[in-house]
Amino acid sequence: MGLLRGVARTAVVAGTATAVSGRVQRRQQARWDSQAQQQPAQQEQYAQPPQEYVQPQYETASAEAAAPAADPLERLKTLGDLKAQGVLTEAEFEAQKAKILAG
Template sequence: MLRRGRPGLIGLAARTAVVAGTATAVQGGMANRQQRKAQSSYEQEQYEAAQQQAMMQQAAQDAVAQQQAAAPPPPAAAPAAAAPGIDLIAELQKLASLKDAGVLTDAEFTAAKSKLLG
């Protein structure tokens, strides 16, 4: 018994289910594709940002190296004011005691002190 014309209730429900299932599958596939595309784009942007950061760090290191190479060497340490074996404070105290005793004049004391202090 073959029926012609419109489909019955079961046929209509079956057709609706097939159409709805197909639409859901297509929609899901498109959503997955869009999500993969967005993820790929995000990963590409992160990679480019990391590359740019690495280039900036390298440029900063190069600039510091160039600046250090161009900078004059640090000044040498100042020579010691007194000879290595002389106790400066003790010598100044001796000079002060000689001045107080009247052995040295103010000019002699000043000259000896400046000679000790360098």
């Protein structure tokens, strides 16, 4: 009778473990499914910033486009001064000078 009792005990333990494991697995799957359903809603929520943080759209006219074109001679003098002060290197000065003279 001892062998039969041991086999029965093993069957009960294995059956209980299987039932508990299945229940845990179903709970986890339900939790993952609910998270997956909530995730697109959260992504939509964060896709657009709140209305108070939306930056207003301004016209894209730059200050340079609005300002009148400076005299090329004045621009060359300014470049010469910057080169003399050591702000511009020789290569930078030549590149900017060519740009001004080109138009």
